[in-house]
Amino acid sequence: MDLEAVEGRIVRCRRCPRLVAWREEAAADPPRRYRGERYWARPVPGFGDPRARLVIVGLAPAAHGANRTGRMFTGDRSGDWLYAALNRAGLASQPTSISADDGLELSGVFVTAVNRCAPPANRPTPAERDNCLPYLAEELALLDAARSILALGAFGWDGAMRALAALGHEVPRPRPRFGHEAVAHVGPYRLVGCFHPSQQNTFTGKLTEAMLDSAIGLALAGSALGASPRRRRP
Numbered sequence: 406m407d408l409e410a411v412e413g414r415i416v417r418c419r420r421c422p423r424l425v426a427w428r429e430e431a432a433a434d435p436p437r438r439y440r441g442e443r444y445w446a447r448p449v450p451g452f453g454d455p456r457a458r459l460v461i462v463g464l465a466p467a468a469h470g471a472n473r474t475g476r477m478f479t480g481d482r483s484g485d486w487l488y489a490a491l492n493r494a495g496l497a498s499q500p501t502s503i504s505a506d507d508g509l510e511l512s513g514v515f516v517t518a519v520n521r522c523a524p525p526a527n528r529p530t531p532a533e534r535d536n537c538l539p540y541l542a543e544e545l546a547l548l549d550a551a552r553s554i555l556a557l558g559a560f561g562w563d564g565a566m567r568a569l570a571a572l573g574h575e576v577p578r579p580r581p582r583f584g585h586e587a588v589a590h591v592g593p594y595r596l597v598g599c600f601h602p603s604q605q606n607t608f609t610g611k612l613t614e615a616m617l618d619s620a621i622g623l624a625l626a627g628s629a630l631g632a633s634p635r636r637r638r639p
Contacts, residue, residue, distance in 0.1 A: 451517030519564030595627030
C-alpha cells in the first residue's frame with residue numbers, strides 16, 4: 406500500500422453517518438460568501454511531502470475550509486496561520502493556502518488530521534475518532550522518513566498517541582499530558598504539542614505567531630534526531 410492508495414480509501418469513506426450528513430449539509434447550505442462554489446464534501450486526505458520528516462496532526466477539516474476545498478487546512482483562518490508559519494520555516498512554497506490548485510507545495514512536512522470529515526461543533530465522538538484512526542496510522546506507517554510529530558491541540562495529541570500505539574509503539578505511563586511545547590517520546594517519534602491555530606486561540610492571543618513558530622522549530626529539531634524509525638504496518 407502507498408499514500409495514494411490510502412488517499413483513495415479515505416475519500417470514499419462513509420463509516421460515520423452523522424459526519425457524512427453534516428459534511429453534505431454544510432455543502433448544500435453554505436454561507437453567503439461561498440454560495441456558488443462547488444464543495445469537496447468528502448473525507449479529506451493528508452497533504453504534503455511523502456519523504457517528510459515532520460508530520461503535523463490536526464483535529465479535523467473545517468466545514469467551510471477543507472470540507473469546501475478538499476485540502477487540509479486550506480480555505481480558512483487556521484490554515485492562514487499554519488501555512489504562513491510553515492512558509493516562514495522554509496517548509497511551504499508560499500504563505501497562503503486558498504484552494505487545492507493554488508500551487509502550494511510542501512517540503513519536509515506532511516499535514517494531516519485525526520478525523521477526515523468536518524464534525525458538528527468541531528467535536529467528533531469517540532466512535533467517530535476511532536473509525537478514522539486507522540487512516541492516520543496507515544499514513545504514519547508509510548511516512549517512513551518521519552522523526553517528529555507536531556500535534557495541534559489536545560485532540561491531535563491524543564489521536565497521534567493512539568495511532569502510534571496502534572502501530573505497536575509503547576506510549577509512556579503515565580500518559581503524557583498535552584500542553585503548548587510539551588514533548589513526549591513514543592517509540593522512535595518525538596511528539597510536540599502546540600495550541601491549535603483556531604480563531605478562538607489566535608484572536609485571544611492564546612497562540613501568537615511567535616509561539617507557533619517556536620513550536621514548529623522545536624518539532625523540526627526533533628525531526629533531525631536519530632535514524633529512520635522502524636515500524637510495523639497496520
